[in-house]
Amino acid sequence: MDLIQSYLVFLLKMRRPLLLMVVGVIMILIYFISMGQENHFRVNMFKQHLEGNHTPFNNGILLPTPHVEICSGTSLRTFAPTNDSLVSETEWESLETDLQWQFPPVDILSSDNATNPTKCSFSVVNSHSNHTVGGFVDVILIARDAHNRTKTYGGDFFQAKLYNTELKASTFGAVTDNLNGTYTVRLALLWSGPAHVSIRLVHPSEAVQVLCQHREHDPDKVYFTGYFEEGGKQETAVCNAQRSSRLVGDGKQCCCEYREPVSGEYWFCRRPSSLPCHTLTYHSMGGYQAQLSQLDGTLLKSFTNIVLPGEHSVIHVNPGNVTRSKTKCHPGLNTSVPAGFYLQDHWTSLVCDSKSFPSAKLVSECLKDKHILMMGDSTLRQWFEYLDTSVPTLKRLNLFTSGQSGPLEMVDPQFNTRIIWRAHGIPIRTSKTPWADLHYIAREVEDLAGGPHSVVVFTLWAHFTTYPLATYAHRLAVIRMAVESLLRRSPNTLVVIKSANTGYKDVYGSDWLSWQIDVALRTMFRDLPVVLIDVWQMTSCHYSPDNIHPPPVVIKNEVDLFLSFVCPE
Structure with missing residues (x-):
């Protein structure tokens, strides 16, 4: 090819246009023939790899590079509202960076090619070393398909935790995708005695791709x-x-x-x-009305939420000290990983100096002179219902409204407390309810005067898992603008955001879809002086069965953490 290029230069200098054209055509033909051979070689090598034939690659030709993007073949802005001035170009880029995911490099033709949790394995690094409370332990995870072939790309959605059933202790583990079929898990050692490693495959990467494509292309x-x-x-x-x-x-x-x-x-x-x-x-x-192919349905159902087998999964932890945060709970704090841990079913925050509110009297005193507006879905309504049942001085008013979408209200005349919960507005999956009662969060926030006695709490995720991420990002931007306006006119207003929690496992609301929404929410509000209550970690590591509505013991810990920001002293 270099010789032909040199000859073309010579003909150009000698002014031979006819010969130049002929040689140029020949050069183009040779180029396309060579590219066809190379692409054929790439396909053959990939097929051989899937079939277990690991012949070394020649001439530097490797497997196709896996797609690391928002959704295979799209970007976040593909479905953005036109002229969306509320989200800047820089913010779109930041969101795409935070939300990018690795997808399979080729179309999957059989579920046998998907990651199979029964074939995956993990091992604890230095499992026999002397481990002490306050330290960390690392775990190496290897993903394999149904034929026990090691995966060559990442994108699987795993969740990890460390737990002790007898102590009712657990904590969330961070999973790092190495993008080559292996994963690294880091777990904090936060109690003494046995600690069990548990890793489960929520969705193989092939199923994640199905979820992503249906989210972006079928909002109805x-x-x-x-x-x-x-x-x-x-x-x-x-x-x-x-x-x-x-x-x-x-x-x-x-x-x-x-x-x-x-x-x-x-x-x-x-x-x-x-x-x-x-x-x-x-x-x-x-x-x-999701329209799933047979393969899509199989990928979403066959290997969902299964615990992996592992070697040396029990770690013996020697006594030591956990460094608890002495920072008072206040807006603007970053969420650590782990953000806390359970011990005897009590959540200790590692983000700030959280408090416990074991009696109704303590809760009532904390809520004295507070007017709290809660807006969100049923997972935030659980907070309202918990306070309703656990604090006798709070009296529920009968507003003759929908129990699913509200508005709901209770007051405590003795302590001058008022708490309202209402749905976050449409889209909301609810029973028949008056259209006029479904207010958007931004509208409610704009109508608030705010002040030191005003607390705003909202969550926004469970009813947006079926929409393109750009639609969700736009809604967040509208709410953010309203919150910024509120904090400008009343900077001492407490604004609290409840994160998403785990529990969904299908095309209408998978944990992966919830996780992506949660990341977008954190990204859009990370520069504002607001509180983020991280219930994702609290729900994913607890021993209770997977449920979009966590049990009362988890809700109590969520509310106690919330109250720690309302009453940090």
Whole structure:
């Protein structure tokens, strides 16, 4: 090839255009032939590798590079709202960096090629060394497929923890993807005695790719129902947060558009046949309609949430001291890994000097003169319900509203406390509820005066797992703008964000989808003086069965940590 290039230069100098054209055509043909041979070689080598034939690669030709991106073939901004000025170019880049994921380098044709947890293994590094409370232990994990072949790419979604059943002790472990089929896990040693390593495969990388593609390309897999009423007439219509092909249908009846004036958020419904758009009166969950292939379904169901076999998985930890944080709980603190640990079912924070509130009197005194607005999903409603049942002086008011979406309210006249919970607005999967009761978070925050007696708590994740990440990022940006405005006019207002928790395991709400949403939430609010209650670690390492709604013992620890920020002294 170099000789031909030299000859072309010679012909150019000698001014031989005809010969120059002929040789140029020959050169192009040789180039494409050589590229075809190279690509054929790449494919053959990859097939040989999958078949267990590990012949050394020649001429520096390696396996195809795995895709490390938001979702295979897309970027975060692919589905961003047009002219979205609320998220800057720099922020989009930051989000894409934080959310990037490695995906399989080729299309998977069989579930046998997916990571199989029964074939994976892990081993504790220096398992027989003298381990002491306050130290760390590392674990090496090797991923394999159904044929016991070591994986050559990463992207599997593992969760790790260290636990002791007798002590009701546990802590979250950080998993690092080495992007080559191996993973490193680091676990903190936070109690003396036996400590068991547990690693489970939540989803193989092949299933993660399915989840990601369905999230980005099929936002209507969950749909909603709008109820239109006027003059004795009633009609229903399909509704959703985006004007998509499924919503539009044949286009003859689309669409009613609803724009919230404060937040600027849109909602769409198919136009009723006889009633006008302004007669939308109620909202409810519609149904589920994900269209999964047989292979997609197998990948999502076959190897989900299975604990891996491991060597030397029990570590004996000698007595020592845990360095507890002496920092008072206040806004703006970074979340460490681990963020804390359970011992005798009590969560000790390693982020700040958290308190325990074992009696109703202590809770009441902490909440004295506080007006608390909670907005979110049912996982935050659990906080409201816990306070309702555990503090006798709090009196629930009957507002004759939906128990699923609120608003709900309780007051404590003795301690001058008022607590409101309401759903975070649409999209919300709920029973039939008045449209007028579904307020956006940004709207509620904009209406607050704030101040030292005002506490705002919100969570936003469980009902957004089916939408493209850009849609979620835009909603966060709208809320962030409202929070920034609140903190400018009332900087002593306490703003608390409850993170996502674990418990989902399907295409409509997997832990991987929740994790991506949680990362986006943390990224969008990390520079603001707000509180993040990390319940992701608290729910993923607890011994209770997987459930999107954690048991009361976990909720109590979540609320105690929240109260530690309300009453840091």
